[in-house]
Amino acid sequence: MRQNLSDARAVWAFVVLGWRRAAAERAALAGRLLLYMLILVIFWHLWRATPLAELAGQGLGVPDLLWYVAVTEWIVFAAGLPYRDVEETIRTGRIETSLVRPVPYAVATLAEWAGASGLHLIALGAAGTAMATWLTGTVPLDAAAVAPLLLAGVLGCSIILLFQLQLGYAVAWVGSAAPLFWIWQKLLFVLGGLLLPLTLYPQPFRATAALSPFAAILFAPGSILLAPSTSAIATALVQQIVWLALLAVATTLVDRAATARFADRGV
Amino acid sequence: MPAIVVADLVKTFRVRPAVPGRGLGRLRALLHRAPAIDAPAVRGISFAIESGERVAFIGPNGAGKSTTLKMLTGILHPTSGQVEVAGFVPWRHRRQLAHRIGIVFGQRSQLWYHLPVRSSFELLGHIYGLERARQRERLARLARIFAIDDLLDRPVAQLSLGQRLRCEITAALLHGPAVLLLDEPTIGLDVTAKAALRDHLNALSREDGTTVLLTSHDTGDIERICDRVIVIDRGRLLLDRPLERLRRDFLRRRAVVIVTEQERPALDMAGVAVVAQEPYRLTLAIDTTVTSIDQIVTGALARLTVRDLVIENPPLEEVIRAIYRGELGVNGEAEPV
Numbered sequence A: 001m002r003q004n005l006s007d008a009r010a011v012w013a014f015v016v017l018g019w020r021r022a023a024a025e026r027a028a029l030a031g032r033l034l035l036y037m038l039i040l041v042i043f044w045h046l047w048r049a050t051p052l053a054e055l056a057g058q059g060l061g062v063p064d065l066l067w068y069v070a071v072t073e074w075i076v077f078a079a080g081l082p083y084r085d086v087e088e089t090i091r092t093g094r095i096e097t098s099l100v101r102p103v104p105y106a107v108a109t110l111a112e113w114a115g116a117s118g119l120h121l122i123a124l125g126a127a128g129t130a131m132a133t134w135l136t137g138t139v140p141l142d143a144a145a146v147a148p149l150l151l152a153g154v155l156g157c158s159i160i161l162l163f164q165l166q167l168g169y170a171v172a173w174v175g176s177a178a179p180l181f182w183i184w185q186k187l188l189f190v191l192g193g194l195l196l197p198l199t200l201y202p203q204p205f206r207a208t209a210a211l212s213p214f215a216a217i218l219f220a221p222g223s224i225l226l227a228p229s230t231s232a233i234a235t236a237l238v239q240q241i242v243w244l245a246l247l248a249v250a251t252t253l254v255d256r257a258a259t260a261r262f263a264d265r266g267v
Numbered sequence B: 001m002p003a004i005v006v007a008d009l010v011k012t013f014r015v016r017p018a019v020p021g022r023g024l025g026r027l028r029a030l031l032h033r034a035p036a037i038d039a040p041a042v043r044g045i046s047f048a049i050e051s052g053e054r055v056a057f058i059g060p061n062g063a064g065k066s067t068t069l070k071m072l073t074g075i076l077h078p079t080s081g082q083v084e085v086a087g088f089v090p091w092r093h094r095r096q097l098a099h100r101i102g103i104v105f106g107q108r109s110q111l112w113y114h115l116p117v118r119s120s121f122e123l124l125g126h127i128y129g130l131e132r133a134r135q136r137e138r139l140a141r142l143a144r145i146f147a148i149d150d151l152l153d154r155p156v157a158q159l160s161l162g163q164r165l166r167c168e169i170t171a172a173l174l175h176g177p178a179v180l181l182l183d184e185p186t187i188g189l190d191v192t193a194k195a196a197l198r199d200h201l202n203a204l205s206r207e208d209g210t211t212v213l214l215t216s217h218d219t220g221d222i223e224r225i226c227d228r229v230i231v232i233d234r235g236r237l238l239l240d241r242p243l244e245r246l247r248r249d250f251l252r253r254r255a256v257v258i259v260t261e262q263e264r265p266a267l268d269m270a271g272v273a274v275v276a277q278e279p280y281r282l283t284l285a286i287d288t289t290v291t292s293i294d295q296i297v298t299g300a301l302a303r304l305t306v307r308d309l310v311i312e313n314p315p316l317e318e319v320i321r322a323i324y325r326g327e328l329g330v331n332g333e334a335e336p337v
Helices: A002-024 A026-049 A053-058 A062-079 A083-091 A095-099 A105-136 A143-172 A178-191 A205-211 A213-226 A230-265 B023-031 B065-073 B094-098 B117-127 B132-145 B161-173 B191-208 B219-225 B243-250 B293-303 B316-324
Strands: B002-015 B037-050 B054-058 B080-085 B101-105 B179-183 B211-215 B228-233 B236-242 B253-260 B272-278 B281-287 B306-312
Touching: A002 A026, A002 A105, A002 B117, A026 A062, A026 A105, A062 A105, A062 A143, A062 A213, A083 A095, A083 A143, A095 A105, A095 A230, A095 B101, A105 A143, A105 A230, A143 A178, A143 A213, A143 A230, A178 A205, A178 A213, A205 A213, A213 A230, B002 B065, B002 B211, B037 B065, B037 B211, B037 B228, B054 B065, B054 B219, B065 B080, B065 B101, B065 B179, B065 B211, B101 B161, B117 B132, B117 B161, B132 B161, B132 B191, B161 B179, B161 B191, B191 B219, B211 B219, B219 B316, B228 B243, B228 B316, B236 B243, B243 B316, B253 B293, B281 B293, B293 B306
Parallel strands: B037 B236, B054 B211, B054 B228, B101 B179, B179 B211
Antiparallel strands: B002 B037, B002 B080, B228 B236, B253 B281, B253 B306, B272 B281
């Protein structure tokens, strides 16, 4: 019990470390915010200049699409590209200093990322809401759906972090994790529905995309925004929790395999 | 009770030969790649270190020092053999062992660059589950010993290498480990910083009785900190003995400097070679297997008016170089320098 409490304190210390680190990197945070705002402005003008009459059947207007992009990009920007930290730590051999500590490297890393992403989610969420409200003049969300949307954002971001830890670990087997990351990111953008909701995708592509973990990351929170019914919220959150659990297992296996490889071959 | 026990430790890496050629040739070579081969890094070494001992673990590059050290921490698993550190088998009880050992990799920082030193220590306190009061007390003491009080509120990134290494060692000792493993702790430091760090480390290990295992290419580290030397080369243990005995057993050549009243001193004795003859000063190299130091002193006092006489210790570096070159036998009685 006492050991568990001590472990929880250590993990929390890493969360705080990540938060403080993200807060200290003001230029990076400002750049992130600026790019996020720029994307919203670009898509606002792009959607307005695009003939979207066929969307009327889905009950979607240009403001809805802009808010959808604001949600999906919020999650993507909040997570960032932390896999590069793991890649760098392994490549330089610095992981050895972490491996000799009582807190497992993967747990410490995820906790630190969670802290940083928490700060990003708050800062980007506030900025994105302000910008989208200013551009569209509307807030297409019931007050009751705000909490589920925030939870879905956190879950989506958490799934990204698990994926990215695995991608970072990939450098234990391949020379560079970047090619894998680029493939993963493109799949996330397309199958996750970064720019357009999956409901607008043609069948059977829509069904395939909806079954992927990428949909749980981006489309699930976006769908809460577009159709905040109780069943839609429940479906989205259950989908996210299932994928989060599956990816947590996968991440544990990858962590074990990488650590075993380091133990056998050295870092 | 031994703090570290190593028995028949073996580590063999499986490595694939590099793929030669370019373009299509390289592609062909990749398709018909040579099978992996065994690259032995550590070949059956054994030693035991008692609690509180300060031992230098040395050898030329590629000798297997770091590989052994990593196996002692549990981050590398051996191919075969037994290891116990502070009562734990490192690769089975890595987490428990982490609380009992401290490690400093000279070239790799365990501190967080963007944080002030104090915050790094606080984080380490959480990682090792230290109670606040104990951590405060421990940090106050270590900060005094390593003279880092002024550095605590500075970001790690702003520290000089010497300052950072003092903080690294403090970080490694914060949780009160029984065993301290130091991998090249003074690498890259200037002479003054090295001396200060060695003094601090020496004082601390004597006060706390911490077991120290140190790898270093710098004989100054070994002389100032350790009282026993283990030498390995190509994964094999070459020698394991107290530092003083190492000098005594392996060096037959001693330097003797005699300052005399005579302007042109001379001393002609068997086994004595004149290294330098200056006004009022004679530097001799003595082959102690032919003539003992006692005989030299007696001879010098009988034949010269001696104002001062200095018997210089042989430089450790010379001994170690000779061991690496294979000019010295490992049992002491073989060809000394």
